[in-house]
């Protein structure tokens with residue numbers, strides 16, 4: 188037993204002489220590369236952010252075969268190492284093969300990564316920029332290899348990574364209660380007498396859906412010897428149990444920041460449903476699935492009866508006094524933007540989770556802002572690429588602020604009629620106001636809106652960093668959504684039930700289209716088509732079927748009064 192433990196220590200803790208840490212010592216993660224003999228500054232490091240629009244399907248990533256994952260007799264002991272909690276497995280008991288791995292791997296231990304007592308998430312791998320609450324790593328050596336041999340082989344180690352999500356709707360499962368009841372801040376070995384299996388902890392995670400890439404250990408010496416498997420589905424555990432990791436162990440924020448892929452590919456097993464990012468397009472010359480054919484994509488709702496965008500007719504909109512003022516929470520927060528991502532169809536700015544919210548405006552729920560993105564046409568001076576039209580007029584660009592009902596998960600939200608709310612803003616250059624002449628055109632001759640130019644410069648400055656499809660850049664400039672919106676009147680808007688405007692066109696969106704455009708310098712708007720090298724990223728307008736567009740009383744108030752009364756008195760059901 189003593190010898191076994193020495194080997195296990197070696198396998199993960201080669202390093203303890205080097206005094207590395209996550210915080211509060213000389214060798215924090217950004218300095219791990221300086222530890223003598225470490226590989227932490229290499230080009231094949233882990234963890235990584237898995238951007239699903241940039242993942243390749245690999246038909247060779249077949250099903251795994253797991254041996255003794257259901258056995259309740261294979262846990263040997265648990266130890267608080269000061270950097271993690273590690274469960275040592277009995278020797279040569281647990282193994283797996285398949286899953287596109289070359290040969291069999293023997294699991295020696297599993298351990299966890301987590302955040303802090305403030306529910307700050309602490310997984311190591313991210314999926315589309317999202318950090319999960321925790322992550323579990325099942326560390327395995329190629330069968331028959333010693334630790335030294337495994338570390339020296341580029342495929343010597345296989346780690347199975349399981350993301351763990353806090354889910355308060357889960358009951359407190361017995362295996363997780365048992366495991367967490369043993370957590371301690373003492374460094375002594377804890378004998379594991381509770382009958383728990385690895386599968387008991389994994390629960391219902393679908394083990395055929397996973398990502399694979401070549402990486403490294405995520406702690407010094409960061410040996411580049413690991414074939415990583417990160418399962419797509421997260422283990423769901425009650426948040427109170429997950430909180431016991433930081434509180435009972437006195438260890439917080441034990442995860443390494445994500446590392447550059449440096450040209451590496453992340454692959455997905457056939458069962459993973461990748462976003463149809465490369466499969467659909469806006470131009471029929473570019474792919475088979477242009478907007479006319481989106482409805483034939485698997486799982487698509489694109490031929491439904493409440494599709495977006497629409498041509499909004501101000502005179503047909505019905506005034507609704509329930510459409511009151513919005514409340515914009517943290518729209519003035521200057522550090523809420525997390526990443527800029529080039530999806531191949533748009534540029535998306537992802538916000539930090541649960542930070543920015545919106546309610547009121549007749550929405551009836553609190554919505555969390557997830558991201559905002561843009562629609563545009565070309566770099567021509569007179570280019571018009573908004574999705575919605577206003578009285579049949581198309582604007583140069585359109586900005587969509589995408590929000591999700593706070594009480595639903597994203598998966599639930601996209602399946603719920605009002606699960607998402609999108610705030611749409613037309614964009615035009617300050618000089619365009621005079622050209623928008625028609626009788627009901629927004630024509631607010633306003634004071635200087637140049638106040639937001641600095642913010643738009645900072646925002647578009649990131650486009651140069653993400654010119655390749657699927658790339659993303661960490662956003663560090665101080666820009667708030669308020670900065671971008673400038674002084675646009677947010678009391679005047681149109682409301683209708685619609686859909687996402689890209690596949691799968693889920694009919695889950697409560698649309699708000701603001702009457703007045705945001706004013707943005709033409710040269711800055713042109714950065715989108717110029718830097719992204721794709722054009723005309725807007726969907727054609729869709730049929731109304733029997734929908735009504737409502738409008739806030741404020742938006743209607745500058746109509747002639749007789750017209751307002753007429754609107755209020757007649758039934759305004761728009762049909763095609």
Ligand SMILES: *[C@@H]1O[C@H](CO)[C@@H](O)[C@H](O)[C@H]1NC(C)=O
Pocket residue numbers: 249250395
């Ligand atoms: C993998 O497992 C899934 C579910 O158990 C099954 O549907 C699929 O056919 C399997 N694939 C192969 C290649 O055996």
Ligand SMILES: *[C@@H]1O[C@H](CO)[C@@H](O)[C@H](O)[C@H]1NC(C)=O
Pocket residue numbers: 254255258259260261279280281
């Ligand atoms: C699985 O575990 C059992 C003990 O629970 C052990 O007897 C058996 O040898 C293990 N199987 C393998 C293939 O290691």
Ligand SMILES: *[C@@H]1O[C@H](CO)[C@@H](O)[C@H](O)[C@H]1NC(C)=O
Pocket residue numbers: 289290
């Ligand atoms: C598979 O592993 C064996 C050694 O275990 C090695 O000789 C062989 O080259 C490997 N094959 C591939 C395709 O990596």
Ligand SMILES: *[C@@H]1O[C@H](CO)[C@@H](O)[C@H](O)[C@H]1NC(C)=O
Pocket residue numbers: 604682683684735737
């Ligand atoms: C959207 O649909 C819901 C449910 O059918 C309905 O109650 C609501 O009035 C609709 N809203 C608009 C703006 O049409």
Ligand SMILES: [Zn+2]
Pocket residue numbers: 298299300324405
């Ligand atoms: Zn780990």
Ligand SMILES: [Zn+2]
Pocket residue numbers: 560561562587688
């Ligand atoms: Zn959009």
